[in-house]
Every structure is written in C-alpha cells, then in structure tokens.
Amino acid sequence: MAEAKKVFVFDDNRDILDLCTFILEDAGYEIRTSETANEIESQVAAYMPDIIFMDNWLPDLGGIQATKAIKSNPELKHIPVIYFSANNDISALADEAGADSYLSKPFDIEALESIVRKHLS
Numbered sequence: 001m002a003e004a005k006k007v008f009v010f011d012d013n014r015d016i017l018d019l020c021t022f023i024l025e026d027a028g029y030e031i032r033t034s035e036t037a038n039e040i041e042s043q044v045a046a047y048m049p050d051i052i053f054m055d056n057w058l059p060d061l062g063g064i065q066a067t068k069a070i071k072s073n074p075e076l077k078h079i080p081v082i083y084f085s086a087n088n089d090i091s092a093l094a095d096e097a098g099a100d101s102y103l104s105k106p107f108d109i110e111a112l113e114s115i116v117r118k119h120l121s
Contacts, residue, residue, distance in 0.1 A: 004029055005120050007030070007032075008031075008032050008033070008034070009024075009084075010033075010052070010053065010058060011035065011053070011084065012036070012057060016055075017035070020033065024112070024113075027116070029116065036058060036060055037054075037058040037062070037066035038059075040061060040069050040070060041069055041070065041073050044070055045073075048079075049079060051082065051116060051120060052070065052079055052081045054082065054084055054099065056083065056087055057085075063084075063085070064093065067081050067098055071097075080101070081099045082099065082103055084102070084105065085102070086106070090104055101119065103115055
C-alpha cells in the first residue's frame with residue numbers, strides 16, 4: 001500500500017483542527033496540526049507535508065505572511081497551500097498570499113476531501 005499522504009493544517013481554532021483531523025484521518029491521510037504560524041518554515045520542513053491548509057487569522061504571523069514565507073522558500077514552495085477562511089474576500093486573500101487554492105469556512109466534509117484529492121492526484 002502506498003504511504004499515506006501528509007496534510008498539515010494551521011488554524012488557531014482547536015475545534016477546526018480536531019474536525020479536520022477526524023475527517024482526514026478517516027479518509028486515510030496522515031495529519032499534523034498547529035495553532036500558530038511561529039517559525040512556519042521550520043514547522044513545515046520538519047514534516048514535509050503533501051498539502052497545507054492555512055487559516056487567515058493566525059497568532060503572530062498571519063496566514064498571508066505565513067503562506068508567502070512558504071512560497072518563497074525553494075525547498076517548500078512546491079507544496080500546495082489551500083487558504084482557509086470565513087472571510088468574504090477569501091479569493092482575494094488567497095491571491096495576495098500566493099496560495100494555490102482556497103476553501104471557505106464553514107466548509108462541508110465533501111468540499112474538504114475533494115480539494116485534498118484534487119491537489120494530491
């Protein structure tokens with residue numbers, strides 16, 4: 001069997017992290033979560049996920065800065081970043097951040113699974 005694909009979810013809301021963990025583990029993915037974008041590049045490099053979900057509102061470094069840091073790092077920039085927000089301007093925020101795609105909150109399970117599948121296929 002192929003090795004499980006790895007998903008890293010950054011969100012300051014524990015409930016969202018727990019929900020994502022539950023949904024994605026159930027779908028067969030390996031998952032790591034973080035409530036802060038502190039040392040974002042080290043966090044990502046230590047796990048080397050196949051895909052990243054990035055919340056807009058993160059303590060210390062916001063989602064936009066965190067995404068830009070990942071995308072400007074030659075070792076990490078290939079990893080798709082899905083911007084994740086309840087903000088009405090999510091597509092503009094995702095663009096500004098340089099994210100590969102976005103997912104509005106609240107999201108349904110189908111939407112979460114399908115965006116992961118799409119970017120990992």
